[in-house]
Amino acid sequence: MxxxxxxxxxxxxxxxxxxxxxxxxxxxxxxxxxxxxxxxxxxxxxxxxxxxxxxxxxxxxxxxxxxxxxxxxxxxxxxxxxxxxxxxxxxxxxxxxxxxxxxxxxxxxxxxxxxxxxxxxxxxxxxxxxxxxxxxxxxxxxxxxxxxxxxxxxxxxxxxxxxxxxxxxxxxxxxxxxxxxxxxxxxxxxxxxxxxxxxxxxxxxxxxxxxxxxxxxxxxxxxxxxxxxxxxxxxxxxxxxxxxxxxxxxxxxxxxxxxxxxxxxxxxxxxxxxxxxxxxxxxxxxxxxxxxxxxxxxxxxxxxxxxxxxxxxxxxxxxxxxxxxxxxxxxxxxxxxxxxxxxxxxxxxxxxxxxxxxxxxxxxxxxxxxxxxxxxxxxSIPRLAAAAEAGDPDLTCVTDWVGASGRTGAGQFWTVRLPKLHLDDPAQLVQVDHELRGYAWLVNRDDFGVGEVTFLVEDAQSIPWNLPAPAIPDEVIDCGRYRILDLGDTALPLGPQRS
Structure with a gap:
């Protein structure tokens, strides 16, 4: 035995x-x-x-x-x-x-x-x-x-x-x-x-x-x-x-x-x-x-x-x-x-x-x-640890800015999910489509309760925005592969949910 x-x-x-x-x-x-x-x-x-x-x-x-x-x-x-x-x-x-x-x-x-x-x-x-x-x-x-x-x-x-x-x-x-x-x-x-x-x-x-x-x-x-x-x-x-x-x-x-x-x-x-x-x-x-x-x-x-x-x-x-x-x-x-x-x-x-x-x-x-x-x-342990700990300054740039802003923004599915996961409060980033409709797919629908957003996160995977109202950003924050379009005091309403 x-x-x-x-x-x-x-x-x-x-x-x-x-x-x-x-x-x-x-x-x-x-x-x-x-x-x-x-x-x-x-x-x-x-x-x-x-x-x-x-x-x-x-x-x-x-x-x-x-x-x-x-x-x-x-x-x-x-x-x-x-x-x-x-x-x-x-x-x-x-x-x-x-x-x-x-x-x-x-x-x-x-x-x-x-x-x-x-x-x-x-x-x-x-x-x-x-x-x-x-x-x-x-x-x-x-x-x-x-x-x-x-x-x-x-x-x-x-x-x-x-x-x-x-x-x-x-x-x-x-x-x-x-x-x-x-x-x-x-x-x-x-x-x-x-x-x-x-x-x-x-x-x-x-x-x-x-x-x-x-x-x-x-x-x-x-x-x-x-x-x-x-x-x-x-x-x-x-x-x-x-x-x-x-x-x-x-x-x-x-x-x-x-x-x-x-x-x-x-x-x-x-x-x-x-x-x-x-x-x-x-x-x-x-x-x-x-x-x-x-x-x-x-x-x-x-x-x-x-x-x-x-x-x-x-x-x-x-x-x-x-x-x-x-x-x-x-x-x-x-x-x-x-x-x-x-x-x-x-x-x-x-x-x-x-x-x-x-x-x-x-x-x-x-x-x-x-x-x-x-x-x-x-x-293999240190090699795996190094791969998991590999720095991502572009991601850090986004999460630091969003966290410090204290506001809620939006981004499209392939763009927003990684920053959303790494935020202390994931609800600060709402998942939307290119027309700012709530994109209810693999996400908590309660996020859409905020109703409006004041900045947008985009990258090369983002479809060009077709916003319901004109929106000129006060500032564009360059975060490497990401860009944050800061709308300042302008709040964009979220459209109806789709999946």
Whole structure:
């Protein structure tokens, strides 16, 4: 028993080192834009600050509520004495650790000749390798593994999908299934669907299809049917659970479904693949994914148990179904294809055998790898801290001026969200469109109660203003990439809200 705990603890320490290495590398690249500064990426931090401040929560969210992500970030904000960027960096490491924990669940219990900890750690290492090949600042690039480091791009949903696969695998591997596993599966499905309906596409559909196929052929028909029913029931409960939050949901996501545009969608995603293959790192990352998919198919045919066959099959079936579904529905967002990056990794933990190497050389190799990982993780801490603490004088210029003014101003979505997050009082900046209408999207609607603003913040991403009344600024404050148009005593009324 003691050896088991030592092995498991070593796995978690190895995962921590890999998480630190990956977060430091991504945060030191242009991809750091998504971690620390992107307008979309800041929703969880903005919401968590709003929640902890005790102000009324009259939020306009997308179809995603970000409930688990917000709970984690709020907990960090309460417990860890760091600024916002520091918390985002720590959250990135936690997301990767959670991914390892989910992989460890999928790898199953240790049996004779098995090495689930080592294979789970290898799976994380491969996933991290894909992530560090992703170097662009674009949220629309087909660089999907590094999105797991963000608080926004469905990190909790990714973990929930892998957890669901692990729970089904554990249920299939046991001779007698306890009720705890189906209950945990149903709860995961319900909470995940409540927070993000995309769970139904990434987990419920592929797992349900596979369970239905296995039910026809397997001797464990009752167990498979029970798991299928619990998964579908949990997903349905999650959808119903969204009803009390309907006032928060500014967009149900139905508008994203445009099946008549499937040809455009195919061209769009094809272009993303071409862009990804235009760099050596992109080619290497794609080759890793392709190799994992081949391994998944091979392991599906060679599986020796129901549980291992299920994991191997789901690791290639999920990306296939998700890609086909995304194109058939006419979607145009790279983030919807994240299962292409994480699901094939499950092939590595489908059959977690110890391998052919004798015990002593294997132990020596493991010890050397552990030392190298520990050194790499320790050296990555200051690098990650430096990336999180990197100065932004333009941003500081804006927040200092706005804070000292004691007044309320406005800016457009992509411009205003970063300064808004870093203000002591985020309500001093109101999110508007170019016609000064309140832009109720991923923001607290209570901000619009101020009714009028006396300065505007703009940058290169801002659409030229079309103001309801002439407004000549008394002064233009140059803050590098930002400009503040100070209207002095002139107050501009906010228009009606839109989303």
């Amino acid at each position: 003691r050896r088991v705990w030592v092995r498991e603890l070593a796995g978690w320490f190895g995962a921590l080192s890999l998480a630190l290495l990956t977060a430091a590398q991504v945060a030191s690249s242009a991809r750091s834009e998504l971690l620390f500064r992107d307008g979309d990426s800041l929703i969880v931090a903005l919401f968590a600050r709003s929640f902890l401040s005790g102000e009324p929560l009259n939020w306009a969210m997308s179809s995603v509520l970000f409930l688990p992500e917000s709970a984690v970030f709020s907990g960090l904000d309460l417990l860890v004495p760091l600024d916002v960027n520091g918390l985002l960096a720590v959250n990135a490491v936690i997301n990767m650790l959670a991914f390892y924990g989910a992989l460890r669940l999928v790898a199953g219990r240790r049996k004779d000749g098995g090495a689930p900890v080592a294979w789970a750690l290898l799976g994380l290492a491969v996933f991290c390798t894909i992530a560090v090949t992703e170097l662009s600042a674009s949220r629309d690039a087909l660089e999907l593994a590094s999105l797991q480091l963000t608080t926004t791009y469905y990190s909790a949903t990714v973990i929930a999908v892998v957890l669901s696969v692990g729970l089904v695998r554990r249920a299939l591997d046991r001779e007698s299934m306890s009720l705890g596993l189906p209950i945990a599966l149903g709860a995961t499905a319900a909470l995940s669907t409540l927070s993000n309906p995309l769970y139904a596409a990434w987990a419920t559909v592929p797992i349900a299809v596979l369970l239905a196929i296995l039910t026809i052929r397997s001797r464990q028909r009752f167990r498979l049917a029970l798991l299928l029913g619990v998964l579908l029931g949990g997903t349905a409960l999650g959808i119903l659970g969204r009803i009390p939050f309907r006032a928060w949901i500014a967009n149900t996501g139905a508008g994203y479904v445009q099946p008549e545009r499937w040809a455009e969608s195919l061209g769009y995603y094809g272009g993303l693949v071409a862009d990804r293959l235009s760099t050596p790192g992109g080619v290497f990352g794609c080759l890793i994914v392709l190799a994992l998919l081949v391994l998944a198919v091979v392991r599906t045919t060679r599986a020796v148990s129901e549980g291992s066959r299920f994991v191997a099959a789901i690791s290639w079936l999920t990306p296939v179904l998700v890609v086909i579904g995304a194109i058939a529905l006419g979607t145009h967002a790279a983030r919807y294809l994240q299962p292409v990056a994480f699901a094939p990794v499950l092939a590595l933990v489908a059959l977690p055998r110890a391998g052919w190497m004798p015990f002593r050389p294997r132990s020596l190799l493991a010890a050397v790898a552990a030392v190298l990982l520990a050194i790499g993780g320790i050296l």
